[in-house]
Amino acid sequence: MTARAQAAPVNGEPRSAAEVRRQMADLAKVRDAARAYGARDFASRAGLDAMLGHEQSLLEELRAAEMLESGSATEIVFDGYPVQDHAIQAGFLGVMLIKNVRKKRCLEL
Numbered sequence: 001m002t003a004r005a006q007a008a009p010v011n012g013e014p015r016s017a018a019e020v021r022r023q024m025a026d027l028a029k030v031r032d033a034a035r036a037y038g039a040r041d042f043a044s045r046a047g048l049d050a051m052l053g054h055e056q057s058l059l060e061e062l063r064a065a066e067m068l069e070s071g072s073a074t075e076i077v078f079d080g081y082p083v084q085d086h087a088i089q090a091g092f093l094g095v096m097l098i099k100n101v102r103k104k105r106c107l108e109l
Contacts, residue, residue: 017065024058027051063087 031051039045070089 014065014068015061017062017069020058020062020065024055024062027055027058031055 031048034044034048034051037044039048067087
């Protein structure tokens with residue numbers, strides 16, 4: 001079975017999260033087969049590295065597609081090891097921050 005990658009044009013409409021997930025699932029099958037084969041030579045290692053790089057690119061595209069589809073006007077993403085792959089909607093963050101500020105003001109009085 002041959003699958004053809006469908007990337008969004010540079011200036012085109014972004015792809016849906018569902019479409020990116022389908023491509024990630026297809027890539028995972030190929031990646032798993034490549035890992036099972038092993039990286040015995042330079043070409044195998046280069047191919048596996050390229051797949052892993054493409055997988056990372058798809059993860060970033062998926063994050064962007066999910067943000068576009070979320071319906072939120074704004075979303076803040078905290079990045080780094082402690083919060084890796086976690087996001088929070090700005091509305092929720094705002095509510096939590098306001099609650100904490102109000103509590104702090106009450107304690108100061």
